[in-house]
Amino acid sequence: ASAAASLITLGSGGSSGREGPVVHLAAVIATKVNDLIDARGITARDLLGCAVAAAVSASFNAPIAGALFALEVVLRHFAVHAFAPIVIASAAGTVINRLQFGGVTEFTLERQGVLSFYVELPAFLILGLVCGAVAVILMRAIFWVDDTAERWRARWNIPPWLRPAAAGAILGVIALGFPQIIGVGYETTSLALTGKMLAHEAVVLAAVKVAAVAITMGGRMGGGVFSPSLMVGSLAGLAFGLIATSVFPDVSGSETLYALAGMGAVAAAVLGAPISTTLIVFELTGDWQTGLAVMVAVSTSTALASRLVDRSFFLTQLERRKVHLSKGPQAYLLCMFRVANVMRPPDHARAVPTDDVWEALEAGIFIDPNATLETAMPMFQDTARMWLPVVRIGDSGEAPKILGTLHHVDALQRYNKALAATAAEEHS
Structure with missing residues (x-):
């Protein structure tokens, strides 16, 4: 589907x-x-x-x-x-x-970029920062449109199928003035990489493309964000290159080299994949002579963007769904274990006396069996207890049902085993 x-x-x-x-x-x-x-x-x-x-x-x-x-x-x-x-x-x-x-x-460069080494490299550092900011704007625009559209849909009880239909209608109106935003956008990307565009055209198209992508994704239409990030990056890089080469013509190479570096820098920041994105840019264009410029721009763009979002577009999506993959295994592993699978049942050989469990329950200290260790571990710290009652709360007027107890040592043992298994896999 x-x-x-x-x-x-x-x-x-x-x-x-x-x-x-x-x-x-x-x-x-x-x-x-x-x-x-x-x-x-x-x-x-x-x-x-x-x-x-x-x-x-x-x-x-x-x-x-x-x-x-x-x-x-x-x-x-x-x-x-x-x-x-x-x-x-x-x-x-x-x-x-x-x-x-x-x-x-995928792309054919009409002329190879010529880099004035050492002297021109600071410009690619600055380009990386600019592209990192552009990538953050692109990602945040998508999330903002998605959140806004969801609020409107819920407020006015709009049928879900009407959401992509409305997004498509808006895109059609935009495409009347800017047909370049239609589809994947590789044709426009090729124009940027070959320098067949003016600076103001590149800036305007980049801004309109960001809006179009945000409407498409926020409208719950299909597709991905990698190709749009290539187009936006190449346009931003070309605009930056045209300005840089006009201000410092004696120490600048080709403006198309900036477009190539910008394409990789925005895409790497969006994907959170600087290594593979750099190689994708090389393999898409067949231009292996400008690697240093692309690497410099990619490194600074990802360093900036990763501080302003949760590492990448995809990891930020997961964070919005309460999946903490961006924070590493020490965070997301806690979400993988339900309390019901770690607790000790009432008939356990080392079960807590029932009176003690009811005393903790009357003090308002308990945890739901469907909760995860992500919820339980802070409770151990806040309450300074070595165990928590596991209780299923019934309907109004129905007494709570004690299912068992979750012990801090059991939770730590399960967590440590998972961490060890993850480390073993990553270093095998």
């Missing part, structure tokens, strides 16, 4: 990207395969990484970036056991792409 929604959105001119849906579809297929072969744990996650690597490689014709994207963004570690299968899957995806499309690069 998600793939179909993205297909309809992109086919009818929605302002989003194709790569996000491709990665999501690959992950869904991997999950189904894992269910069929009953794969769990490390094996299941490695197969998920293989599927994503193959999808990215087939979509971009970028085998190196596909493999590193799966490790950097999906698995979030570079364990040796995952490297070989993911690289093989990435190579397979690239072979399929080249059999179908001939192995051409």
